[in-house]
Amino acid sequence: MRRVKGGLGHQLRAILVLAWLNGLLPIIRSPLWTISTLTMPISLLVLLTILYKNVGLVMGIVGGLIWSMLSSGTALIGDAAYYRLELKFQQMIVATPTNPLAYTVGLALSEVVFTLPGIVLFAVLFTVITPVDQWEALRVTLSLVLLWYSVSALAFYSSTLFTYIRYIWAVASLLTLVLGILPPVYYPAIYLGRMWWLAYLVPTSSSALIIQDAVGVVHYSPLQVNLAYLSEVTWCLLGTVLVMRVARWRSS
Amino acid sequence: MRGLRRSFGDKEVLRGIDLEIDYGKIAALLGPNGAGKTTLIRILTTELMPHGGEAYVAGYDVVRQTGEVRRRIAVVPQDARPITYMTPYEFVYSYLLLRGLPRIDARRAVRDSLEELGLWDVRKTPIYQLSGGMTRRVLVASVLASNAEVIFLDEPTVGLDAVSRRVVWNSLRRYSSSGATIFLTTHYIDEAELISDVVFLIDNGLIVARGSPRELVESLPGKYVVEYPATINSDSCIKVGDLCLAFVESLNEIHEGALRVSPKSLEHYVLITIKSWGENYEEG
Numbered sequence: 322m323r324r325v326k327g328g329l330g331h332q333l334r335a336i337l338v339l340a341w342l343n344g345l346l347p348i349i350r351s352p353l354w355t356i357s358t359l360t361m362p363i364s365l366l367v368l369l370t371i372l373y374k375n376v377g378l379v380m381g382i383v384g385g386l387i388w389s390m391l392s393s394g395t396a397l398i399g400d401a402a403y404y405r406l407e408l409k410f411q412q413m414i415v416a417t418p419t420n421p422l423a424y425t426v427g428l429a430l431s432e433v434v435f436t437l438p439g440i441v442l443f444a445v446l447f448t449v450i451t452p453v454d455q456w457e458a459l460r461v462t463l464s465l466v467l468l469w470y471s472v473s474a475l476a477f478y479s480s481t482l483f484t485y486i487r488y489i490w491a492v493a494s495l496l497t498l499v500l501g502i503l504p505p506v507y508y509p510a511i512y513l514g515r516m517w518w519l520a521y522l523v524p525t526s527s528s529a530l531i532i533q534d535a536v537g538v539v540h541y542s543p544l545q546v547n548l549a550y551l552s553e554v555t556w557c558l559l560g561t562v563l564v565m566r567v568a569r570w571r572s573s
Numbered sequence: 574m575r576g577l578r579r580s581f582g583d584k585e586v587l588r589g590i591d592l593e594i595d596y597g598k599i600a601a602l603l604g605p606n607g608a609g610k611t612t613l614i615r616i617l618t619t620e621l622m623p624h625g626g627e628a629y630v631a632g633y634d635v636v637r638q639t640g641e642v643r644r645r646i647a648v649v650p651q652d653a654r655p656i657t658y659m660t661p662y663e664f665v666y667s668y669l670l671l672r673g674l675p676r677i678d679a680r681r682a683v684r685d686s687l688e689e690l691g692l693w694d695v696r697k698t699p700i701y702q703l704s705g706g707m708t709r710r711v712l713v714a715s716v717l718a719s720n721a722e723v724i725f726l727d728e729p730t731v732g733l734d735a736v737s738r739r740v741v742w743n744s745l746r747r748y749s750s751s752g753a754t755i756f757l758t759t760h761y762i763d764e765a766e767l768i769s770d771v772v773f774l775i776d777n778g779l780i781v782a783r784g785s786p787r788e789l790v791e792s793l794p795g796k797y798v799v800e801y802p803a804t805i806n807s808d809s810c811i812k813v814g815d816l817c818l819a820f821v822e823s824l825n826e827i828h829e830g831a832l833r834v835s836p837k838s839l840e841h842y843v844l845i846t847i848k849s850w851g852e853n854y855e856e857g
Contacts (some may be wrong), residue, residue, distance in 0.1 A: 327644055335670070342663070347658055411655070414671055
């Protein structure tokens, strides 16, 4: 019998394998998927641009970037639940050296492959419409990566709570509303007045706050921006703990 | 494993399982729906925590040494299906990479396994275009290619035709001859009788019988089993559902009203040993 390894090298390879099998393969076989993920953020971009001209355009681009990351997460809930409840694929992977974090990050990376055209489109628009220096570009990228990680981890954890696949569909729509539309993603947090701090309660609006500040469409204080980073890091840590300790990888 | 227990809510599904399987053996777990077969597999494959007792797989504790256990096992869960937009080659290959096999070894193992299970010619066909039997064989090919020390198969041949079942049986035999242990659950008693070295009967969360298929059959009295309707008024037969089974030495002992006569078999042993036929409907 051949011994297999389960160290960091294996976990990194597992991430790439999962990204390939759940992201690249289906995209190659059915490219229409990529376009379907673009419909909502483009619709909002057009609507905001018509209504609010330049400011609306910038807010639509910022929102579109965040929406792309968010849709990675909501798609992950469906895929992870499908693999666990319908295919029992997760149960097969539990009995391998691949750990739950690698499984989650692998699936999350595969969802990014799906939303890559959206990310590229909005990144190009972002570069053309709102030129920023390298430092600001780094801040925007960091914020989006933190958002992607936290939303993916929370999505995977959420997927393990369900015992019936059809319940997932309603939850994915609800999450889009709660994380993408209601919080200040497509509008400035200052519109919330004295309740502006509500933006920190979900990772999407924390990220939006950072990016809106970076492109100069809204100006927040350094404290507000740093608190947004803190919020994003906290969501990442919480997501990691939920995936590693609480999620139904091994049922208690 | 010793005294393994597991409950779901108020229902105690496993009530103290004791069993031991030697290396290189094929063990079959037989029992009615809801008896605890799947729960036992889920615990042994580290997917479900037990609530009591202890279990070791390949010498490692399934609770405290999960990492060591997971490196040595592979499982086909009950009702599992491969990812259907993938081809058999892609599915088995990616599973092996997720199990930690080097790419060169994985490629070789995929080829061997697909050839053995009669899937090599359709290796590039999307799984959704394959028959149900072939789809199931893709899963079996995955775990048999894994080179794991212990393989768990939860009802691996459900839905397979007679030829496909034999293909799988031959592959399991070949795999176990390399020194690996195979633990499978099945509802097909003939399957357990034909391929397993040892059979365990589970009923209401307890192992109620164990032994080689031959030993269990030999423990039955007589040579033949006569099936009568349960309405027959006789103390010499054992009631099982709508039937009453009488064990006789000679065909001369058959009385009027007999429905069927057959040589005694593992199926008869199972029928009279299990007490809870049709009582459970929940996950087991």
